[in-house]
Amino acid sequence: MTRPSQHEPEQDDDHALAGEYVLGTLSLEQRKALEARLPNEPELQKAVMAWEERFLPYTAITDPVTPSDYLWPRIERSLKARETSVKRTGAAIAPRSPRRILHSLPLWRGAAGFGLAAALVMGVMLANEVTKPTIPTTPEYMVVLLAPQTQSAGWVVQASSRQEIELIPLGTFEVPEGKALEFWTKADEWQAPVSLGLVEPGQPIRLRLDQLPPLEDNQLFELTLEDEAGSATGLPTGPIEFIGRAVEI
Amino acid sequence: MTDDSSEFDHAVALANCARGEHDALHQLYVHEGARLLGVVVRIVKDRGMAEDIVHDACLNIWQRADSFDPDKGSARAWIFSVARHLALNAIRYRDREVTFDSTYESTYDSTYDSTFGSNDPTELDHPEHLQHATVVEDTFDWQTGQRMDRCLEQLEPERRNCVLHAYVDGLSHAEISAHTGAPLGTVKAWIKRSLLRLRECMT
Numbered sequence: 001m002t003r004p005s006q007h008e009p010e011q012d013d014d015h016a017l018a019g020e021y022v023l024g025t026l027s028l029e030q031r032k033a034l035e036a037r038l039p040n041e042p043e044l045q046k047a048v049m050a051w052e053e054r055f056l057p058y059t060a061i062t063d064p065v066t067p068s069d070y071l072w073p074r075i076e077r078s079l080k081a082r083e084t085s086v087k088r089t090g091a092a093i094a095p096r097s098p099r100r101i102l103h104s105l106p107l108w109r110g111a112a113g114f115g116l117a118a119a120l121v122m123g124v125m126l127a128n129e130v131t132k133p134t135i136p137t138t139p140e141y142m143v144v145l146l147a148p149q150t151q152s153a154g155w156v157v158q159a160s161s162r163q164e165i166e167l168i169p170l171g172t173f174e175v176p177e178g179k180a181l182e183f184w185t186k187a188d189e190w191q192a193p194v195s196l197g198l199v200e201p202g203q204p205i206r207l208r209l210d211q212l213p214p215l216e217d218n219q220l221f222e223l224t225l226e227d228e229a230g231s232a233t234g235l236p237t238g239p240i241e242f243i244g245r246a247v248e249i
Numbered sequence: 250m251t252d253d254s255s256e257f258d259h260a261v262a263l264a265n266c267a268r269g270e271h272d273a274l275h276q277l278y279v280h281e282g283a284r285l286l287g288v289v290v291r292i293v294k295d296r297g298m299a300e301d302i303v304h305d306a307c308l309n310i311w312q313r314a315d316s317f318d319p320d321k322g323s324a325r326a327w328i329f330s331v332a333r334h335l336a337l338n339a340i341r342y343r344d345r346e347v348t349f350d351s352t353y354e355s356t357y358d359s360t361y362d363s364t365f366g367s368n369d370p371t372e373l374d375h376p377e378h379l380q381h382a383t384v385v386e387d388t389f390d391w392q393t394g395q396r397m398d399r400c401l402e403q404l405e406p407e408r409r410n411c412v413l414h415a416y417v418d419g420l421s422h423a424e425i426s427a428h429t430g431a432p433l434g435t436v437k438a439w440i441k442r443s444l445l446r447l448r449e450c451m452t
Contacts, residue, residue, distance in 0.1 A: 019444035023415040057393035064283035
């Protein structure tokens with residue numbers, strides 16, 4: 001269906017499709033469709049890697065940009081945080097002591113996440129080769145939470161099942177004194193958003209949705225700025241800082 | 250093979266990452282960080298977001314280093330592909346997400362325009378030179394001395410430009426169409442045919 005043409009040999013189509021994937025011209029849906037095929041299609045994997053090799057020299061067209069002095073220390077902190085969490089996991093994961101749990105809905109579990117957006121690409125692509133038990137299975141849903149004003153991505157929600165999600169920060173966020181970020185979700189049919197609790201900026205969290213209906217396509221997720229103790233009304237009251245909808249993968 | 254930096258062994262760096270040596274990732278970062286960031290900034294056109302993506306890319310490289318198989322491709326291609334696909338997914342999500350609520354559309358439009366409109370003096374170099382090219386010239390100094398050069402050379406300049414703009418700038422079909430003035434269907438056909446010709450040439 002995502003093949004560019006029905007009239008050409010399928011092989012050519014796949015090579016062209018792999019090429020377009022590497023070039024980056026595919027739409028989100030087309031990218032997802034291709035990524036979904038990759039784990040089971042070694043020929044397609046090969047085709048993708050071949051294009052990666054062919055085009056690699058042309059990354060040199062782009063001038064290097066020196067990273068800020070903060071980037072490496074940040075990477076190193078994330079590495080260390082991850083290693084600490086890996087040591088902690090295995091047994092029951094210690095709660096990261098969220099400041100509050102609303103409606104007893106979610107069972108929060110502290111768990112260091114990882115920049116897993118790339119897992120969607122390389123993880124899926126290399127899934128055949130990945131043997132680490134700690135690597136999550138292909139998520140069913142993904143949400144990118146954007147800042148409404150700047151449209152920059154601030155968080156990613158990744159769901160490895162329809163009952164368990166992970167909220168992963170893509171950067172940091174300055175929460176004003178006396179305020180907190182509160183995490184909400186609402187499916188199309190629901191009357192009102194449900195709080196998933198408060199979120200620490202820059203901290204990934206994993207969350208089970210046992211008390212909620214299974215995650216569905218297009219389900220809304222947002223982070224609003226509320227008073228430190230969270231919204232007193234049980235509904236979002238403050239400005240939306242990040243918002244996005246679930247996309248089935 | 251395509252490694253243009255012979256003094257650094259990317260495959261060894263990945264192997265050392267897989268063994269848990271932080272210094273190996275640091276060496277990789279020192280060696281490729283600026284190039285990775287350059288590639289990602291060019292695609293996402295947002296410096297902050299680009300640093301976030303390079304951060305994520307480094308962690309992904311670290312986490313997945315032991316799944317890298319040198320028999321299936323070069324380490325350097327693998328490393329860059331992690332960062333590029335993160336960047337490409339991020340912009341395609343951004344393009345998609347912003348359309349779900351019409352109240353954000355005006356914000357989006359202005360963001361979108363500024364991507365190409367150069368109304369921001371701090372904006373990174375972007376393809377103004379692509380616009381309305383009636384006399385089609387190369388918009389890149391693209392020759393790298395690699396075998397692929399010869400194959401790209403065989404493409405008509407406007408098609409070569411499409412391919413390279415897609416790869417380097419992360420432009421979608423529609424964006425290439427908008428900025429070359431070529432109809433969308435034409436752009437799609439050019440790119441597909443170009444890819445098939447390139448592949449034929451390279452095999």
